[in-house]
Amino acid sequence: xxxxxxxxxxxxxEGAIVQINCTYxxxxxxxxxxxxxxxxxxxxxxxxxxxxxLEEKGRFSSFLSRSKGYSYLLLKELQMKDSASYxxxxxxxxxQLIWGAGTKLIIKP
Amino acid sequence: xxxxxxxxxxxxxKSGTSVxxxxxxxxxxxxxMFWYRQFPKQSLMLMATSNEGSKATYEQGVEKDKFLINHxxxxxxTLTVTSAHPEDSSFYICSALEGGRHTEAFxxxxxxxxxx
Numbered sequence: 001x002x003x004x005x006x007x008x009x010x011x012x013x014e015g016a017i018v019q020i021n022c023t024y025x026x027x028x029x030x031x032x033x034x035x036x037x038x039x040x041x042x043x044x045x046x047x048x049x050x051x052x053x054l055e056e057k058g059r060f061s062s063f064l065s066r067s068k069g070y071s072y073l074l075l076k077e078l079q080m081k082d083s084a085s086y087x088x089x090x091x092x093x094x095x096q097l098i099w100g101a102g103t104k105l106i107i108k109p
Numbered sequence: 110x111x112x113x114x115x116x117x118x119x120x121x122x123k124s125g126t127s128v129x130x131x132x133x134x135x136x137x138x139x140x141x142m143f144w145y146r147q148f149p150k151q152s153l154m155l156m157a158t159s160n161e162g163s164k165a166t167y168e169q170g171v172e173k174d175k176f177l178i179n180h181x182x183x184x185x186x187t188l189t190v191t192s193a194h195p196e197d198s199s200f201y202i203c204s205a206l207e208g209g210r211h212t213e214a215f216x217x218x219x220x221x222x223x224x225x
Binding site for chain 2: 033040041042043044045087095096097099100101102104
């Protein structure tokens with residue numbers, strides 16, 4: 001079966017760095033997405049990785065290792081507004097998105 | 110980036126009535142639209158995939174006669190929750206793919222449905 005695993009909840013301090021991991025097992029692979037979702041709102045796109053390596057975009061970076069079925073989202077210089085759920089999703093062989101359950105990130109002052 | 114508009118953002122309806130939710134792609138043609146449901150503290154659950162001009166493909170366990178999906182044009186898909194019950198109360202979100210691009214799905218703002 002298809003499976004996406006990510007931690008349920010993480011806590012970090014304002015100004016610090018946090019890494020949210022995601023492991024996946026899917027039928028085929030056409031890319032991995034990270035989305036941010038604030039409570040009561042729709043997800044917003046953060047990053048897309050289809051090749052191995054690190055993609056950096058401002059304070060956010062995303063890494064992918066296809067051989068390991070592994071990705072992480074790295075958030076630097078954490079701000080209180082970064083408190084949200086972070087969803088990992090994989091596009092499978094049919095380009096259907098398989099979603100992880102999301103990681104709730106709590107930022108403390 | 111591309112914009113997907115979903116309407117209404119919030120709706121309260123009485124048990125037994127029907128509710129229609131619209132999802133529009135404003136500046137691109139969406140050949141494929143997805144409808145998701147999200148219960149509190151849970152991830153998105155795909156309900157159905159709709160392709161313009163054809164019948165929607167429903168995920169296992171989703172009643173196609175209860176959740177009617179129409180994708181009559183390249184810019185509009187609708188989800189109608191028929192004979193709504195309190196257990197249908199949820200956050201419904203649509204997303205759209207632009208043409209042949211599969212690198213990013215654009216999401217609507219979501220609709221909070223409360224059935225009383």
